Amino acid sequence: MEQQKLLDLLKDMSLDEKINQLFQGGAGFYAEGSIATGPASEQGFSEKTIREAGSVLSVVGAKTIKEIQKNHIENHPHHIPLVFMADIINGYKTIFPIPLAQGAAFNPKVAYTGAEVAAKESSAAGIHVTFSPMVDLVRDARWGRVMESTGEDPYLNSVYAKALVEGYQGDDPKKSGKLGACVKHFAGYGAPTGGRDYNNVELSERTLRDDYLPAYEAAIKAGALLVMTSFNTLNRIPSTANKWLMRQVLREEMGFEGTVISDWAAIEEIKYHGLCEDRKGAAKLAIEAGTDIDMMTTCYSNYLKELIESGEVSEELLDEAVLRVLELKNKLGLFENPYKDADEDAEKTVLLCEEHRKKAKEAAKETFVLLENNGILPLKKEEKVAFIGPFTEEKNIIGAWSIFGEAKDAVSVKEGVEAYKVNALFAKGCDSIDPGKKVYGMNLPYDCKRTKEEADAMIEEAVETALKADKVVMCIGEHMAQTGEAASRGDITIPKQQKKLLKAVARVNKNIIVVLFNGRPLDIRKIKELAKAILVVWMPGSEGGNAITEVLYGETAPSGRLPMSFPYSVGQVPVFYGEFNTGRKMDDSNPDNKFQSRYIDIPNKPLYTFGYGLSYTKFTYSEVNLSRGLLEEGGELIASVIVRNTGKRRGAEVVQMYIRDDCGSVARPVRELKGFEKIWLEPGEEKEVSFSITEEILKFHDINMNYTAEKGSFTVFIGSDSDTNNQKKFELI
Numbered sequence: 174m175e176q177q178k179l180l181d182l183l184k185d186m187s188l189d190e191k192i193n194q195l196f197q198g199g200a201g202f203y204a205e206g207s208i209a210t211g212p213a214s215e216q217g218f219s220e221k222t223i224r225e226a227g228s229v230l231s232v233v234g235a236k237t238i239k240e241i242q243k244n245h246i247e248n249h250p251h252h253i254p255l256v257f258m259a260d261i262i263n264g265y266k267t268i269f270p271i272p273l274a275q276g277a278a279f280n281p282k283v284a285y286t287g288a289e290v291a292a293k294e295s296s297a298a299g300i301h302v303t304f305s306p307m308v309d310l311v312r313d314a315r316w317g318r319v320m321e322s323t324g325e326d327p328y329l330n331s332v333y334a335k336a337l338v339e340g341y342q343g344d345d346p347k348k349s350g351k352l353g354a355c356v357k358h359f360a361g362y363g364a365p366t367g368g369r370d371y372n373n374v375e376l377s378e379r380t381l382r383d384d385y386l387p388a389y390e391a392a393i394k395a396g397a398l399l400v401m402t403s404f405n406t407l408n409r410i411p412s413t414a415n416k417w418l419m420r421q422v423l424r425e426e427m428g429f430e431g432t433v434i435s436d437w438a439a440i441e442e443i444k445y446h447g448l449c450e451d452r453k454g455a456a457k458l459a460i461e462a463g464t465d466i467d468m469m470t471t472c473y474s475n476y477l478k479e480l481i482e483s484g485e486v487s488e489e490l491l492d493e494a495v496l497r498v499l500e501l502k503n504k505l506g507l508f509e510n511p512y513k514d515a516d517e518d519a520e521k522t523v524l525l526c527e528e529h530r531k532k533a534k535e536a537a538k539e540t541f542v543l544l545e546n547n548g549i550l551p552l553k554k555e556e557k558v559a560f561i562g563p564f565t566e567e568k569n570i571i572g573a574w575s576i577f578g579e580a581k582d583a584v585s586v587k588e589g590v591e592a593y594k595v596n597a598l599f600a601k602g603c604d605s606i607d608p609g610k611k612v613y614g615m616n617l618p619y620d621c622k623r624t625k626e627e628a629d630a631m632i633e634e635a636v637e638t639a640l641k642a643d644k645v646v647m648c649i650g651e652h653m654a655q656t657g658e659a660a661s662r663g664d665i666t667i668p669k670q671q672k673k674l675l676k677a678v679a680r681v682n683k684n685i686i687v688v689l690f691n692g693r694p695l696d697i698r699k700i701k702e703l704a705k706a707i708l709v710v711w712m713p714g715s716e717g718g719n720a721i722t723e724v725l726y727g728e729t730a731p732s733g734r735l736p737m738s739f740p741y742s743v744g745q746v747p748v749f750y751g752e753f754n755t756g757r758k759m760d761d762s763n764p765d766n767k768f769q770s771r772y773i774d775i776p777n778k779p780l781y782t783f784g785y786g787l788s789y790t791k792f793t794y795s796e797v798n799l800s801r802g803l804l805e806e807g808g809e810l811i812a813s814v815i816v817r818n819t820g821k822r823r824g825a826e827v828v829q830m831y832i833r834d835d836c837g838s839v840a841r842p843v844r845e846l847k848g849f850e851k852i853w854l855e856p857g858e859e860k861e862v863s864f865s866i867t868e869e870i871l872k873f874h875d876i877n878m879n880y881t882a883e884k885g886s887f888t889v890f891i892g893s894d895s896d897t898n899n900q901k902k903f904e905l906i
């Protein structure tokens with residue numbers, strides 16, 4: 174539809190109609206068996222509001238959506254179609270590894286493909302917009318939602334943000350098989366104080382701008398149609414009411430022209446944050462801040478009319494928001510084709526099809542991170558291997574946010590190994606949840622009803638199995654429901670019964686390989702002591718068991734690297750590589766010096782740093798070569814290394830370039846990732862890898878908050894992780 178027609182339509186709409194266009198209702202109003210991702214609300218949504226609503230969340234299925242849409246259009250005064258939105262995160266039915274795992278691939282193509290598959294499947298099921306990508310920078314492993322992000326680094330997250338948006342939207346979200354992307358949660362939601370979900374956020378403006386905003390901006394530049402506000406406060410103002418954030422930063426500075434949606438009930442929550450006395454006040458603050466859509470509350474639909482009629486809110490503000498909703502529908506082509514790709518036949522052929530499963534398996538294999546290996550891996554087909562632990566059978570390995578995916582469609586480790594036909598034994602050993610404990614998933618509680626006695630008997634059986642094997646693969650970790658929204662943890666170790674199982678097995682068989690399932694970095698000190706190899710597999714998705722089997726048996730080498738540092742213990746959290754020197758930097762050669770920036774009982778360094786990960790082979794690096802020692806304004810410098818596979822197997826190396834600004838007008842991080850490339854090398858093969866360095870990538874917010882690069886000395890590091898010492902200096906003149 175032409176813009177003028179949208180404006181004419183807007184002019185023709187009644188005040189009520191316009192207000193209701195900003196309302197997004199949950200599936201419960203429209204379809205049975207719906208999925209709720211926020212607290213249930215009993216606020217009296219009127220029938221008229223629902224009849225005239227602008228969008229719906231969490232309804233899926235071509236048949237249902239077509240019926241709802243048809244009925245809605247027929248009954249709507251201007252026959253305006255609904256937009257159907259849902260959280261399609263790491264897949265719809267074919268589930269890819271969780272986003273944090275995708276970050277570990279250090280290969281944005283993995284995310285692009287995952288998004289492409291998710292878009293294809295969910296658009297066939299009638300969805301128009303996904304609430305993804307979530308690009309919140311995450312540095313606190315206690316926070317359950319770190320699994321939804323690609324990690325602790327602004328550059329890595331930005332590269333992925335772009336790939337995800339492009340994967341969902343293609344070159345035009347209107348096209349068949351594509352979705353509109355909604356980047357979230359704007360802004361800073363990934364830094365809740367104490368790692369507790371929904372908690373307030375304290376960030377300096379410089380940290381916000383230098384570290385947290387770049388990934389949202391990358392998604393916006395890639396064309397994301399929507400932005401979702403975050404639950405948290407920034408500078409003590411909830412984002413949904415934050416005029417500076419939404420109008421100045423997002424719209425003026427970043428040039429965002431799309432639609433802003435509140436997070437679930439976030440408009441009403443402005444009241445609970447204490448910025449207004451009632452929901453009417455919340456509606457006023459939110460519309461003034463530029464929040465267009467009200468997800469799941471009646472703040473707008475019940476109070477905007479009063480506010481406009483009394484002159485407290487101008488009708489122009491309302492019109493601005495409504496126009497953005499109409500524009501969204503137009504960008505999705507819904508005025509011409511309100512059903513878009515919803516198609517029952519396509520659902521049958523596309524969902525969980527062979528091609529998608531194959532892509533999910535290839536993706537998963539790229540995300541596993543090998544933390545330790547004394548040579549015990551890869552396994553050999555003829556060895557007798559015992560697969561022990563709750564995650565041998567667990568099919569809930571699709572990640573907390575796969576709300577439409579089903580565990581039954583996932584391949585467990587046991588199924589993967591059995592199909593591979595090797596000499597294997599199996600014993601569950603214990604449940605993934607401790608006996609008598611319960612954890613709440615997004616929609617279901619999971620519990621373990623076994624008594625302690627029954628649980629201990631299972632350990633005995635596992636020990637017997639371990640005695641019969643040459644090697645033991647321990648499949649252990651945290652339950653999927655211990656991660657995700659509203660799943661912050663104060664203890665980031667694996668559950669107690671699993672620790673007990675590991676110790677009991679390790680007593681009788683020393684050849685332990687741990688395959689760790691997790692949605693966050695865990696404290697794995699004890700595991701490290703007992704295992705000869707550790708493979709982090711995150712929540713690997715529908716094809717998890719097959720992918721794990723192929724990597725364990727060496728069909729492919731593991732090639733993931735940590736997208737978040739694994740802490741030594743929870744006491745270090747948040748711990749991340751891009752920290753600052755402080756005035757009293759820890760001098761490792763002088764540990765007895767008390768007055769240094771340090772803990773007296775634990776090390777400063779994480780157990781495994783960002784970017785770390787092994788392969789089944791070894792690589793060597795040449796010195797860093799710089800094309801020139803000086804970089805002038807507008808110029809370019811090439812930094813390169815030659816990487817060689819010196820081992821006996823094919824493998825991948827993630828070559829990483831970090832840069833330190835040696836002296837700035839404000840303290841600068843000790844190093845920052847500025848480039849990476851994953852390369853596969855045959856034994857004995859070598860390759861030159863080069864990175865371009867321009868003034869642009871050296872920019873930051875200086876003492877006057879100008880975004881600029883300051884002249885002077887810089888150090889460039891190129892190596893296999895964020896601890897590399899392979900370095901050279903250059904000067905920006």
Ligand code: BGC
Nearest residue numbers: 210211260304357436437658
């Ligand atoms: C989450 C969002 C999600 C929304 C809709 C909220 O609770 O914070 O990330 O998109 O629910 O399901």
